[in-house]
Amino acid sequence: MEPRTRFASTAAWDPGPSAQERLSRLFQHYRSGVSACLEPLVRQYNPAMLAGAQAEYRKMLELSAKMNIVGHACTEIASRDYDARRQTIGSLFGACCFLADSFIDDFGEDATRDYLDRLEVLLTQGWFEPRTDREKLFFVILSRLFAERDILHPTMRQAVLQLYLAQKQDVELRITRIPPEGGLSRSRLAMLKRCARNRSGHAILVLSAFLLPDLPLAYLARMFGAGALVMYIDDHGDCYSDRGSHRITFMNQVRHPERTLKALFHSHVKQLALGLPPSQGRDLLIAFLTRYYLTRVEKHRQQKIKGGSAWAVYE
Amino acid sequence: MNDGIPTSRAQIADRIGLHIQELHAGGRLRDAQPLLRIDNRDQARSAPYQFDAARGRLHRAGCRSIPTGSKSALYGVWRIAKEEETLVCPRCKPMPQPDEETDSKPQDETPVDLLYGVLSVISQFGGVLRERGQEYRNSRAGTLLGAQIEKIYSGVNEREKNILDVLASSLGSLAVAIRELDEGLNTATDQGGADAPNAGAASQPGEAT
Numbered sequence: 001m002e003p004r005t006r007f008a009s010t011a012a013w014d015p016g017p018s019a020q021e022r023l024s025r026l027f028q029h030y031r032s033g034v035s036a037c038l039e040p041l042v043r044q045y046n047p048a049m050l051a052g053a054q055a056e057y058r059k060m061l062e063l064s065a066k067m068n069i070v071g072h073a074c075t076e077i078a079s080r081d082y083d084a085r086r087q088t089i090g091s092l093f094g095a096c097c098f099l100a101d102s103f104i105d106d107f108g109e110d111a112t113r114d115y116l117d118r119l120e121v122l123l124t125q126g127w128f129e130p131r132t133d134r135e136k137l138f139f140v141i142l143s144r145l146f147a148e149r150d151i152l153h154p155t156m157r158q159a160v161l162q163l164y165l166a167q168k169q170d171v172e173l174r175i176t177r178i179p180p181e182g183g184l185s186r187s188r189l190a191m192l193k194r195c196a197r198n199r200s201g202h203a204i205l206v207l208s209a210f211l212l213p214d215l216p217l218a219y220l221a222r223m224f225g226a227g228a229l230v231m232y233i234d235d236h237g238d239c240y241s242d243r244g245s246h247r248i249t250f251m252n253q254v255r256h257p258e259r260t261l262k263a264l265f266h267s268h269v270k271q272l273a274l275g276l277p278p279s280q281g282r283d284l285l286i287a288f289l290t291r292y293y294l295t296r297v298e299k300h301r302q303q304k305i306k307g308g309s310a311w312a313v314y315e
Numbered sequence: 316m317n318d319g320i321p322t323s324r325a326q327i328a329d330r331i332g333l334h335i336q337e338l339h340a341g342g343r344l345r346d347a348q349p350l351l352r353i354d355n356r357d358q359a360r361s362a363p364y365q366f367d368a369a370r371g372r373l374h375r376a377g378c379r380s381i382p383t384g385s386k387s388a389l390y391g392v393w394r395i396a397k398e399e400e401t402l403v404c405p406r407c408k409p410m411p412q413p414d415e416e417t418d419s420k421p422q423d424e425t426p427v428d429l430l431y432g433v434l435s436v437i438s439q440f441g442g443v444l445r446e447r448g449q450e451y452r453n454s455r456a457g458t459l460l461g462a463q464i465e466k467i468y469s470g471v472n473e474r475e476k477n478i479l480d481v482l483a484s485s486l487g488s489l490a491v492a493i494r495e496l497d498e499g500l501n502t503a504t505d506q507g508g509a510d511a512p513n514a515g516a517a518s519q520p521g522e523a524t
Contacts, residue, residue, distance in 0.1 A: 126350030129340040136333060143332045144325060157355040158390050165387070190384070197369065198387050205368065217392070217399045221371030224388065228369075275371075 013273030014290070015283035022280075023069065023287045030068040030087075034061050037091040041144075046137040056102075064094025069288050070204065070230075071211050074223060076281025078212050085148070089210045092145040097203065099138040104171060105245075116168050123164055149210050155220075156213075159205040166198035174247040184253050192250035200231030222275050229268040229289060236261045237296030240303040258297065265293045355391075362391030364409050371402060378407035 042049050042057060049057045071090035072082040080086075103115040122128040130136040149156065173195055184192070204227030208215055235242065235251035242252050254260045269286055276282045338344050365374045367381060369388040373395065374381050381389070395403070395411045403409050451457040 124349065124352055124354045126352065127336065127339050129336050130333065139333065139336065140329045143329065147325070147328060151351075151353060154355060154359070154393070155390065157353050158359050161354055161356060161359075162387070162390075169387075194384055194387060201368065201388065216396065217366050217373060217402055218371065220366070220390070221368050221402075224368040 013269055013286060015286050019280075019283040019287035020291065023284060023291060026069055026072060026284070027065060030065040030072075030090075031061065033087060034064040034068065034091040034094065037088055038064060038095050038141075041095075041140060042137060045140055046133040048133060049137075060095055060098040063098045064091045067091070067094035067097065067207060070226075070285070071207055073281045073285035073288060074204070074208050075211050076284065077222075077276055077279055078215075078219060078281075079279070080212060082211075086211050089145065089148050090207070092141050092148070093207050093210060095141050096138070096145055099134065099141065100167075102134075103138070104167065109175065112171055116171060119164060120168075123161060145210065149213055153209065153213060155215060156206070156209040159202055159209050162198065163202040163206055166195060166202055169195050170199055174249075184248075189250065189253060192248065192253060196231045196235055196250045197228035200227040200229075200234070201225070203227055204230070218275075222272060225268050225271055226285060226289065229264060230292065232261055232264050233289070233293050233296045237299040239300050258300070261293070261297070265289070359389075359391030362393050364392040364395060366390045366392045366402075372404050373399060373402045373409055374404045375407040375409045378404055380404050380406040 038061065039050075042060075049060075068082075068087055068090035071086060071093070075082040075086055082090075100119075104112050107115075118128060128135070128139050130139045151157070151160075173192060201224040204223050205215075205220060208220070208223050212219075232251055235249040236257055239249075239252040239257065242249055251257050251261065269289060272282065272286060272289075335350065339350070361376070363376055365376055365378070365381065366372070367374065367385040367388060368390055369385045370382070372380075373392065395409060400410070452461060
């Protein structure tokens with residue numbers, strides 16, 4: 001999908017067309033690269049995913065490519081090279097997120113609760129006991145990811161736990177039924193917003209901790225903000241599919257979602273532009289967030305008219 | 316793209332990881348001891364400083380300026396770097412203490428912990444190791460190996476025997492564990508054969524070591 005130029009900003013923080021061109025090139029590169037990392041694992045542990053049209057597999061690759069873009073930007077912001085090992089981490093992390101989300105979203109409420117209980121056992125005791133091919137694939141990918149760094153590094157451990165707690169809270173909130181009239185209270189809305197912030201804020205810190213073991217605190221805060229923005233954008237794009245599955249989010253409950261998202265986008269990107277030192281990584285991250293914002297706004301509009309699944313738009 | 320753990324080693328580690336989970340699922344491990352605990356919430360809560368990742372502010376633990384909305388975005392911090400002093404809360408003003416490096420580690424990290432770690436693994440998998448060891452001792456290869464060991468053992472003095480006893484009790488357990496895992500891997504490979512879904516995966520593009 002091509003971004004509509006009428007949404008594009010000419011603000012001072014806009015990194016310009018060269019950053020967008022670089023973003024397009026890297027997306028192409030990572031789209032072809034992630035399959036080299038993930039396909040052998042999928043073929044070995046969950047071959048059913050490669051059968052037929054491979055829609056789910058392609059979605060996993062797309063998310064992994066996206067994580068590589070974010071990882072590439074995060075790494076360059078810290079003045080490091082996004083080398084082959086980090087690309088592997090980005091790919092594994094994307095696949096891990098995709099499979100974890102599928103356990104939460106795709107198999108019903110009982111399965112969601114069961115997964116969260118087992119994930120807690122995994123994080124507190126190390127036992128997961130995979131039962132299905134999909135779970136075996138998840139476990140192997142998670143194990144490989146954990147093996148890439150010192151998983152017992154204090155920041156890493158906290159980020160992983162915080163991410164789990166945010167996911168758990170999200171599940172608890174999503175099963176809250178929406179009042180027929182009048183909407184949610186302000187405090188409830190604030191809680192939904194925090195939950196969205198935490199889900200992706202902590203997720204990007206997990207990714208960053210895998211890529212860059214010694215994270216300065218200032219960097220950690222900027223990345224947390226970037227992650228939060230990704231989730232607001234994502235939830236806006238999935239507004240109608242989320243409502244269709246009776247899932248409440250901050251972005252599908254707020255009174256003026258597009259206006260709210262625009263304000264969030266500008267404030268977060270401004271903080272990134274002013275708070276991070278000038279670098280290709282910073283420009284790449286802002287270019288990515290800009291494109292993500294524009295395409296999800298468009299996705300929201302299209303789905304309002306046509307309806308559609310959460311994965312109707314890839315880029 | 317893959318420049319991390321070499322593929323062959325990674326594949327073995329995958330199998331070992333799954334095998335250990337299967338052992339636990341089958342109730343074949345000795346006790347309910349955790350395998351790996353990532354959850355460090357208790358340690359993080361007791362850290363001397365708390366970093367609010369949502370607002371980019373570093374507080375002393377328990378600072379009343381920490382907003383309620385930031386409680387779920389706090390990270391325990393044990394040491395403040397010089398360049399991070401600009402992030403400190405103006406109210407509680409956390410500052411690094413001179414003896415901080417020795418007193419504020421996230422956990423006590425001593426060599427003894429490593430010893431306890433090794434002992435806990437042997438203890439945890441002891442039942443499986445012993446069972447496999449008995450099977451191995453009764454096998455042809457085990458009998459031959461036993462005869463060789465007896466021959467060596469009869470030629471050493473008492474002090475050396477004592478040392479060998481200690482080593483044998485540890486190394487024997489480890490050797491059996493490795494052998495069992497090796498047998499499991501070989502069995503899985505034989506069963507998969509050329510038709511295995513991942514046959515030749517080690518030479519997949521991008522999976523180069």
